[in-house]
Amino acid sequence: MVKVAVLGYGTIGSGVVEVLVTNKETVTRNAGTDVEVKYVLDLRDFPGDPVESILVHDYQTIIDDPEIDIIVEVMGGTHPAYEYVKEALERGKNVCTSNKALVADYGPELVKLAKEKSVNFLFEASVGGGIPIIRPILRSLTVDTFYEITGILNGTTNYILTKMYDEGGSFEDALKEAQKLGYAEADPSADVDGFDAARKIAILSGLMYGKNLNFEDLSIEGIRHITKADMDYAKFLGKKIKLLGITYNIAGEIYTEVAPHMIGPDNKLYLVDDVKNGIELKGNLLGDTMFYGAGAGKLPTASAVVSDIIDEAKHLHTNIPIIWSDEPVKLAERGRHRSKFFIRVDRDCDDIKNQFEIEQLVTLPDYPDEYAVVTTEMTFADFYEKIGDKEHVRSIVQVK
Amino acid sequence: MVKVAVLGYGTIGSGVVEVLVTNKETVTRNAGTDVEVKYVLDLRDFPGDPVESILVHDYQTIIDDPEIDIIVEVMGGTHPAYEYVKEALERGKNVCTSNKALVADYGPELVKLAKEKSVNFLFEASVGGGIPIIRPILRSLTVDTFYEITGILNGTTNYILTKMYDEGGSFEDALKEAQKLGYAEADPSADVDGFDAARKIAILSGLMYGKNLNFEDLSIEGIRHITKADMDYAKFLGKKIKLLGITYNIAGEIYTEVAPHMIGPDNKLYLVDDVKNGIELKGNLLGDTMFYGAGAGKLPTASAVVSDIIDEAKHLHTNIPIIWSDEPVKLAERGRHRSKFFIRVDRDCDDIKNQFEIEQLVTLPDYPDEYAVVTTEMTFADFYEKIGDKEHVRSIVQVK
Numbered sequence: 001m002v003k004v005a006v007l008g009y010g011t012i013g014s015g016v017v018e019v020l021v022t023n024k025e026t027v028t029r030n031a032g033t034d035v036e037v038k039y040v041l042d043l044r045d046f047p048g049d050p051v052e053s054i055l056v057h058d059y060q061t062i063i064d065d066p067e068i069d070i071i072v073e074v075m076g077g078t079h080p081a082y083e084y085v086k087e088a089l090e091r092g093k094n095v096c097t098s099n100k101a102l103v104a105d106y107g108p109e110l111v112k113l114a115k116e117k118s119v120n121f122l123f124e125a126s127v128g129g130g131i132p133i134i135r136p137i138l139r140s141l142t143v144d145t146f147y148e149i150t151g152i153l154n155g156t157t158n159y160i161l162t163k164m165y166d167e168g169g170s171f172e173d174a175l176k177e178a179q180k181l182g183y184a185e186a187d188p189s190a191d192v193d194g195f196d197a198a199r200k201i202a203i204l205s206g207l208m209y210g211k212n213l214n215f216e217d218l219s220i221e222g223i224r225h226i227t228k229a230d231m232d233y234a235k236f237l238g239k240k241i242k243l244l245g246i247t248y249n250i251a252g253e254i255y256t257e258v259a260p261h262m263i264g265p266d267n268k269l270y271l272v273d274d275v276k277n278g279i280e281l282k283g284n285l286l287g288d289t290m291f292y293g294a295g296a297g298k299l300p301t302a303s304a305v306v307s308d309i310i311d312e313a314k315h316l317h318t319n320i321p322i323i324w325s326d327e328p329v330k331l332a333e334r335g336r337h338r339s340k341f342f343i344r345v346d347r348d349c350d351d352i353k354n355q356f357e358i359e360q361l362v363t364l365p366d367y368p369d370e371y372a373v374v375t376t377e378m379t380f381a382d383f384y385e386k387i388g389d390k391e392h393v394r395s396i397v398q399v400k
Numbered sequence: 401m402v403k404v405a406v407l408g409y410g411t412i413g414s415g416v417v418e419v420l421v422t423n424k425e426t427v428t429r430n431a432g433t434d435v436e437v438k439y440v441l442d443l444r445d446f447p448g449d450p451v452e453s454i455l456v457h458d459y460q461t462i463i464d465d466p467e468i469d470i471i472v473e474v475m476g477g478t479h480p481a482y483e484y485v486k487e488a489l490e491r492g493k494n495v496c497t498s499n500k501a502l503v504a505d506y507g508p509e510l511v512k513l514a515k516e517k518s519v520n521f522l523f524e525a526s527v528g529g530g531i532p533i534i535r536p537i538l539r540s541l542t543v544d545t546f547y548e549i550t551g552i553l554n555g556t557t558n559y560i561l562t563k564m565y566d567e568g569g570s571f572e573d574a575l576k577e578a579q580k581l582g583y584a585e586a587d588p589s590a591d592v593d594g595f596d597a598a599r600k601i602a603i604l605s606g607l608m609y610g611k612n613l614n615f616e617d618l619s620i621e622g623i624r625h626i627t628k629a630d631m632d633y634a635k636f637l638g639k640k641i642k643l644l645g646i647t648y649n650i651a652g653e654i655y656t657e658v659a660p661h662m663i664g665p666d667n668k669l670y671l672v673d674d675v676k677n678g679i680e681l682k683g684n685l686l687g688d689t690m691f692y693g694a695g696a697g698k699l700p701t702a703s704a705v706v707s708d709i710i711d712e713a714k715h716l717h718t719n720i721p722i723i724w725s726d727e728p729v730k731l732a733e734r735g736r737h738r739s740k741f742f743i744r745v746d747r748d749c750d751d752i753k754n755q756f757e758i759e760q761l762v763t764l765p766d767y768p769d770e771y772a773v774v775t776t777e778m779t780f781a782d783f784y785e786k787i788g789d790k791e792h793v794r795s796i797v798q799v800k
Contacts, residue, residue, distance in 0.1 A: 019685060023543055029610060029723065030542035124540065130686040132540030139539065140524065140532030142430035143423055143706040210429060268692065271671065285419060285703035286530040289693035292668065294686055303685035306543045314721065321714065323429065 008075035009042040015302030031313040096308035098125035104199035122308035130300025131293035144283030155275035155296040156191035193222035201245025221259040335381030340399040349392035408475035409442040415702030431713040496708035498525035504599035522708035530700025531693035544683030555675035555696040556591035593622035601645025621659040735781030740799040749792035
């Protein structure tokens with residue numbers, strides 16, 4: 001029998017408690033032992049809820065209980081999550097978490113601490129929700145040199161972009177719908193401005209190189225500026241617009257960014273719609289490998305958290321090695337990175353079609369006072385030099 | 401420093417040796433130690449090849465060398481592979497293999513033996529080539545109840561079916577092309593008659609339930625009977641024909657089969673073309689999860705084998721637990737399983753359209769003397785009763 005404490009009884013926390021009951025048989029078989037939730041920590045009361053009798057408001061009760069072997073941190077936010085997790089590891093308890101902010105900010109430090117204490121700090125649910133991706137990177141994809149990792153890593157923005165594509169509405173309308181359905185928060189910035197995706201691609205890429213990638217060092221562009229017109233052109237070009245987190249490793253030169261991109265059906269991520277996530281990896285031996293699944297949601301995320309609980313139940317006092325040093329990943333200058341660009345511009349401005357090498361030029365009857373081009377591939381440095389002060393430019397989207 | 405011996409210097413074996421050299425840096429970092437190939441076992445000589453100096457013809461040299469910690473079995477076939485692997489495990493050496501025949505026939509026994517000897521028997525490359533699937537099933541997908549596993553698991557047949565779809569040729573022509581390109585063997589039976597896919601779905605499903613699934617107990621149908629006409633109808637219906645290995649678990653009733661199916665673009669496997677593989681899992685918590693990648697080929701397969709070598713280098717004398725007992729999976733009667741059916745029949749035979757509940761009836765101008773139907777979903781028992789002696793029936797393909 002292994003006893004766990006769940007910190008936070010929100011969506012994921014209640015999911016974890018539920019999954020340990022509903023899928024008890026599979027959990028017990030794979031863990032080799034029963035897993036029991038002894039405490040749930042939350043500031044709120046839940047009168048009438050099954051967890052009422054095991055609810056505590058004080059972390060001290062949990063950390064002081066020698067019966068607790070595994071602490072499940074699903075509170076979100078970095079404080080006090082960081083302090084709680086650190087104390088738990090210092091006192092020889094295993095921790096698993098779904099908290100990407102915590103992992104992005106403190107991953108290497110907490111991994112190191114767990115190793116020193118011969119326990120584990122696991123975080124499968126922090127990226128890709130229910131998609132197994134952290135463990136495959138750490139345990140299976142250990143041979144290749146990966147020259148590209150591309151992910152649709154944020155379900156909220158993917159829902160919004162899918163809705164704009166399918167129904168032809170505006171960003172604002174799609175966001176409102178996402179908020180109504182509980183996919184987006186009242187303050188949607190973390191999602192729509194790309195920070196959530198940036199944390200996730202930073203975690204994946206850091207783990208891939210065994211080094212630390214600070215998400216604040218990334219070039220991050222969200223989707224607020226994507227309009228119905230952009231989507232109409234994308235559709236005409238046979239493409240969709242997706243918010244991608246990408247790390248390129250070109251001959252050892254690493255560049256990471258989060259930005260909306262137009263992608264076509266030749267790209268495996270083209271089919272990843274709604275709140276789903278997909279992660280594509282290109283390795284020097286494996287070629288293209290893709291993982292697809294539920295990137296968020298109560299039960300898929302809880303399933304990933306519980307897979308960590310099972311792993312920890314089997315390794316209570318044995319550290320499963322994770323190579324993730326705090327040495328920073330050295331990123332290349334953005335200017336050296338290459339892309340194609342989609343540019344919409346006022347019809348009476350000839351600069352764009354004259355100054356760029358053009359792959360396609362498009363005019364659409366619905367937008368008579370403008371035209372659009374897709375450039376050939378060029379460096380960001382060249383692009384910014386040529387685009388100048390952006391006068392007459394209505395929008396710019398990378399094309400992959 | 402960990403020393404390995406590679407049994408068999410064919411495509412995969414030479415790939416393993418090559419990968420350990422080309423990707424040495426990543427391997428050493430992830431294994432935490434250097435990995436050196438001390439011996440290659442093959443009956444043949446390879447004058448001038450880099451392995452010439454470490455080539456041995458006698459297994460005894462390898463098994464008697466106490467420096468050898470890991471044996472890489474990539475000979476294929478069950479004998480003497482089984483005897484070699486068994487002896488290696490008995491003498492406390494780790495083994496990894498890409499040999500699906502060995503794993504399908506002796507998996508539970510060899511897993512048990514490895515456990516008894518505190519070493520490891522790993523086989524990531526035996527299913528899905530370079531796609532990480534065995535380890536995710538054993539380590540990550542440990543919480544859900546999976547009610548369906550569907551895979552395109554054989555690259556050769558997928559290449560043939562893709563070619564027939566794209567170019568409109570016959571099975572025979574596509575097979576010849578596959579043989580010319582080295583995708584199919586001179587005797588293509590293991591691939592085109594479905595046995596290879598059957599072994600792989602049996603391994604995946606067995607591991608999923610922690611029990612033994614003998615592939616010979618499966619219903620197995622290959623693709624030899626698929627004609628240009630079948631493919632033309634499939635295309636007209638907006639579908640492709642794919643050879644699927646499927647395990648359904650409907651309320652605890654398990655049914656496994658390998659058979660060609662028509663699938664539409666709503667199915668994630670629709671996009672898995674050429675020699676690629678794809679595996680879709682449907683869980684009670686995760687919903688749909690899909691893995692896609694290179695299902696075969698020298699370097700992808702070698703990459704998966706080397707990921708096992710790395711895992712074993714980190715756990716030389718610690719068994720990584722795998723739950724796979726020799727208790728048989730209890731399979732449901734085929735008659736109780738449900739499917740839709742595509743049936744092509746002589747035009748002057750009205751039996752089919754009268755006796756079946758029909759979802760679609762199709763006639764194509766190129767085939768004036770026949771018609772085709774897609775039935776509604778029905779049990780196999782019902783289907784066989786109604787179809788009778790199959791007189792006038794030209795072909796039958798399941799529709800998913």
